[in-house]
Amino acid sequence: MATTPRTPGATDPAPPDGHRPRDEGRAGGDARARDNVRVDDGTRARDTAGPSADRLLLAAARHSAGRTTAICLLSTVTAGCALALPAALGHTLDLTLGHGPSPYLWTALCAALIGAEVLLEALTAFVTGTTNARAGSWLRRLGARRLLAAGPHHASRFTPGDLVTRLTGNAAEAGTAPTTAATGLAALITPLGGLIALAFIDLWLAAVFLAGAPALFLFLRAFARSSSDSVSRYQRVQGELAARLVEALGGARTVAAAGTARRERDRVLAPLPELSTQGRRMWQVYGRAVVQGGILVPLLQTAVLAVGGVRLAAGDLSVGELLAATRYAALAAGVGSVIGRLNSLVRSRAAARRTAELLALPAMPYGTRPLPPDGPGRLELRGVSVTRGGCEVLRGVDLVVPGGTTTAVVGRSGAGKSVLAAVAGRLTDPGSGQVLLDGVPLTEADPVQLRREIGYAFERPALFGDTVGGAVAFGAYAPDGPAVEAAARAASADRFIRLLPRGYGTALADAPLSGGELQRLGLARAFAHAGRLLVLDDATSSLDSVTEVQVGRALVGEVRAGTRLLIAHRVSSAARADRVAWLENGRVRAVGPHEELWQLADYRAVFADEPEDSAEPEAERADGTGAAR
């Protein structure tokens, strides 16, 4: 038996055709691999959710309104100090050169202004950092909460790598918008104030500066445009690389088995040249900006200084005023920081758009109606239709599973069995129709009670928890040790768990599990949390026939009694059930006892491809009902 190190949540990508395994991440909706924003009706999710991105940024600003206001005040006062300093320095210089009374008071004022500026800048940086972190984590929580509320089917529109990028980098970048806007105001005050101060000192100096301003403006605008473009392209390619890598790692075994490691490596790394191009472009844009800025800004300052020198020689300016003027010219040239902030706002908005797309996921509606106490677990599907990828995969399904009975759902591959299981356990909602548990529509039921009352086991369970025992106990509530062990016994998992180095206390990371062992742990988890309805979605497919029969018996005798819905591929599973619902092309073709359906050639043909090793260990009768109940 192949043994693989257990990686919680790791699943192989679905094979291109044929029977596809069900896993918890899929849960009724395939992650449409390599097509991260494709939605059900075949259209692409909007890449331009402008208004909702803006609303999200406004909400983030409201969330951190107090801190953002503080940052705005702090940076405005800092700008005030920066603007007052050149005038004070100039005046102090004039006093020192003997044009007035003692300069000590002014020197002290200069020192105070410098000290205040440094302190305020440090304080602003501190508050900005913490505000950004808080806003980012708030956005991240919003996104994650909505993702969970939307249910697995809707979440599967996004690939895991893409989701990680949206919830980490994008949320963090969007979270910086409020502080960028707050400091942007001050960034505007400083160059404007510098220009006005320049005009106050001497109109000629302001005129010289303004003459060079268009060139400065054009240069800054070009920088903002090309840098924002290259940065966003770079980020997009980075996200694509991450998505490909996550996908390849998830399917590492398939890749190894197919011997396509080299091809897969090439596919993962295919965006690298584009990444390199965009990276180079980013640095080129930056380097060009440094050179151009390094020439233009000193040129402007030199022009102001030259004209100032002439005005000084003519006696129209004092030495102190000339000193102040050069400083104000430098401050006025700092208009670049405004453009830089605009640039970050543009990037934050783009990032917010990607976060907002998560928030646009429809949340599954829930109600507060309690399920009737001691209800038998009667499951009813009324006219249930489900559309996936533009096709109706369930069409007007009517099905009643009486409380306390077991119904096996059979059908050819792609008939809609897993989607039906997902609808029955409320992992996804039907497009039309209704699902009721003990007479309560699932959409109106209390979600907490629903999760306690519906147990689920999958073909490829994802394990959560620190230890093997913890993984079995993981769920809406934590069963105690004896209940965990009883569930593991029922799932035929107890024996192999006890052989692990620390038994139930073995860390999951130290427990290499075969496919069958993994399935048995998933079954044990479902048994430990069995409520009035238990849905087993092909959850015994990797078990050998003997173990499967043992688990089937235990399910009847040792697990809390209730209604069972089994997705079955084996004759033996169908034969053990009280009734069989036979699905064909998304419709219920027939419902009845296996023995009766077995008379139909089409029904027998459903199991025609059944592998030999799934035959019953006991002699099977010609009608396929030899399975022990």
Ligand SMILES: Nc1ncnc2c1ncn2[C@@H]1O[C@H](COP(=O)(O)OP(=O)(O)OP(=O)(O)O)[C@@H](O)[C@H]1O
């Ligand atoms: N998210 C999705 N997007 C598009 N099509 C989907 C999606 N989920 C399921 N389908 C399609 O719906 C149909 C029914 O899928 P389902 O997984 O329920 O089949 P199944 O009967 O369980 O098949 P199998 O026995 O092979 O697992 C299939 O054609 C499948 O490709």
